[in-house]
Amino acid sequence: MTYGDPRGDRSPRGVWAIALLACLMVAAQSSAPAADDSAGPRRDGRKGVGGSTTTYTKDILPILQKSCMHCHRSNQVGPFPLETYEQAKKRADDIASVAGDRSMPPWQPASGKGPRLKHDPSLTAAELSRFESWAMAGAPRGDEKDAPPPVKYAEGWALGTPDMILEMTEPFEVPASGPDLYRCFVIPTNLRRDLAISAVEYQPGNRRVVHHVMAFLDTTGAGRDKDASDPGPGYTSYSSAGVPVEGDLGGWAAGNSVHHLPDGIGRPVPAYSDVLLQVHYHPTGKRETDRTRLGLHFCKKPVRQMLHWANATNDRFKLPAGQADVEVKATWNVPVDVEALGVTPHMHQLGRSFRMFAVFPGGRTEDLLHIDAWDPNWQNTYYFDKPITLPKGAIVKLVAHYDNSAHPRNPHSPPKAVGWGPSVGDEMCVGYIGVVKKGQDLTRPGEQDDLFEILTKQYMRKTIRDQSARAGR
Numbered sequence: 001m002t003y004g005d006p007r008g009d010r011s012p013r014g015v016w017a018i019a020l021l022a023c024l025m026v027a028a029q030s031s032a033p034a035a036d037d038s039a040g041p042r043r044d045g046r047k048g049v050g051g052s053t054t055t056y057t058k059d060i061l062p063i064l065q066k067s068c069m070h071c072h073r074s075n076q077v078g079p080f081p082l083e084t085y086e087q088a089k090k091r092a093d094d095i096a097s098v099a100g101d102r103s104m105p106p107w108q109p110a111s112g113k114g115p116r117l118k119h120d121p122s123l124t125a126a127e128l129s130r131f132e133s134w135a136m137a138g139a140p141r142g143d144e145k146d147a148p149p150p151v152k153y154a155e156g157w158a159l160g161t162p163d164m165i166l167e168m169t170e171p172f173e174v175p176a177s178g179p180d181l182y183r184c185f186v187i188p189t190n191l192r193r194d195l196a197i198s199a200v201e202y203q204p205g206n207r208r209v210v211h212h213v214m215a216f217l218d219t220t221g222a223g224r225d226k227d228a229s230d231p232g233p234g235y236t237s238y239s240s241a242g243v244p245v246e247g248d249l250g251g252w253a254a255g256n257s258v259h260h261l262p263d264g265i266g267r268p269v270p271a272y273s274d275v276l277l278q279v280h281y282h283p284t285g286k287r288e289t290d291r292t293r294l295g296l297h298f299c300k301k302p303v304r305q306m307l308h309w310a311n312a313t314n315d316r317f318k319l320p321a322g323q324a325d326v327e328v329k330a331t332w333n334v335p336v337d338v339e340a341l342g343v344t345p346h347m348h349q350l351g352r353s354f355r356m357f358a359v360f361p362g363g364r365t366e367d368l369l370h371i372d373a374w375d376p377n378w379q380n381t382y383y384f385d386k387p388i389t390l391p392k393g394a395i396v397k398l399v400a401h402y403d404n405s406a407h408p409r410n411p412h413s414p415p416k417a418v419g420w421g422p423s424v425g426d427e428m429c430v431g432y433i434g435v436v437k438k439g440q441d442l443t444r445p446g447e448q449d450d451l452f453e454i455l456t457k458q459y460m461r462k463t464i465r466d467q468s469a470r471a472g473r
């Protein structure tokens with residue numbers, strides 16, 4: 001099945017959706033030891049409630065292990081390691097300040113707004129105050145016997161050996177210098193039947209150059225054709241697969257972690273599809289080669305519901321050159337009763353803030369996502385802690401703001417008018433919504449998953465309406 005969008009950038013499944021960083025880190029779940037949990041910042045500089053000094057081994061190391069070290073260790077995305085006492089002590093003040101202003105750990109949704117999200121790595125108020133009192137106390141080490149055991153990082157597959165491993169068919173050579181490369185590689189799955197998967201895990205072949213990875217599903221051979229017309233392995237494409245696709249497989253960026261979907265829910269991978277693996281390479285100064293792999297985990301429990309991606313998209317905006325705050329809106333009309341599991345916001349370099357909310361029949365509204373300070377480097381999918389029921393007739397709205405004045409992230413200097421498009425210098429305005437059909441139970445004899453078809457038809461009707469509106473202008 002293909003879609004009518006010639007740019008291949010949108011489809012009901014969220015297509016090339018940057019379900020990307022399919023969730024930054026898991027570790028953040030378990031909470032650190034409860035000592036002093038009710039204590040606020042302690043200005044006395046030394047002692048916490050009950051007179052105990054805040055120490056590295058007892059109070060700080062557990063938080064670093066849980067929330068920081070998977071990025072701040074050698075060969076990971078963090079610019080310096082925070083693995084030893086000396087490394088942490090040297091930066092005690094910085095650590096307290098980035099934790100305090102919530103710039104670390106990186107997590108875009110504004111705290112305290114919108115629904116609770118799964119895998120939210122944000123520190124608790126008690127953890128923030130522990131960093132602060134530790135810094136103020138002069139970063140004492142404390143007693144070795146208080147230290148938690150070291151954390152073992154999975155260097156292989158974090159979720160165990162996948163059921164199917166797919167690899168770039170040949171290595172790709174990244175030149176020593178030059179601009180960043182956005183390259184799509186075609187990897188055939190050779191699947192004989194449709195599959196439901198519960199997780200995808202990525203293994204970048206060369207972390208020195210791989211900045212992020214996204215993957216899309218193509219059942220038409222369009223990716224192969226594009227590959228054939230572009231010399232060298234793969235073909236160039238910035239924020240999408242560059243061809244119409246049938247869905248996506250999320251993605252990877254340094255520091256993220258993988259999760260299974262809840263039991264009973266699967267993500268479809270159609271028979272005979274090709275994976276279009278889009279890799280963003282950042283040259284290092286030395287010539288490097290990469291051969292990235294991904295692993296699919298099949299659903300082991302009976303699949304009752306299939307996850308599909310609808311979207312609210314505005315592809316007709318213009319951001320005038322020099323304007324620092326331009327609002328762009330989009331909507332998605334919910335066609336049948338669904339349960340929303342998560343959202344993926346998508347903008348490029350000029351994005352500034354992003355908000356999604358649902359308006360229910362009757363007028364009540366409910367927040368879905370709030371990002372006050374958009375960072376294009378931390379594209380992510382945000383899963384709700386609990387599914388949110390969206391009845392037929394509800395409207396999902398998105399309101400995005402863009403900054404097209406002169407600033408370091410603006411790809412154009414001086415700024416120029418920017419509209420919808422797939423390359424670095426263009427913009428996008430999409431809010432993907434991952435939904436399952438309410439009440440669907442595919443284990444019931446004869447029950448078919450028709451949600452994809454419903455979304456496709458809705459999308460086609462909208463495309464036709466848009467086209468005739470344009471023709472009538």
Ligand code: HEC
Nearest residue numbers: 024067068071077078079094095098099104105106254255
């Ligand atoms: C997902 C990966 C990731 C996690 C988790 C993470 N960091 Fe970072 N950290 C980075 C990156 C990347 C940078 C450099 C770019 C930036 O500043 O955004 C950074 C920068 C920093 C800086 C320097 C900031 C500056 O302005 O100079 C400090 C300090 C820091 N991190 C501390 C922490 C602490 C403390 C934690 C845990 C509470 C943490 N980080 C968790 C990736 C991460």
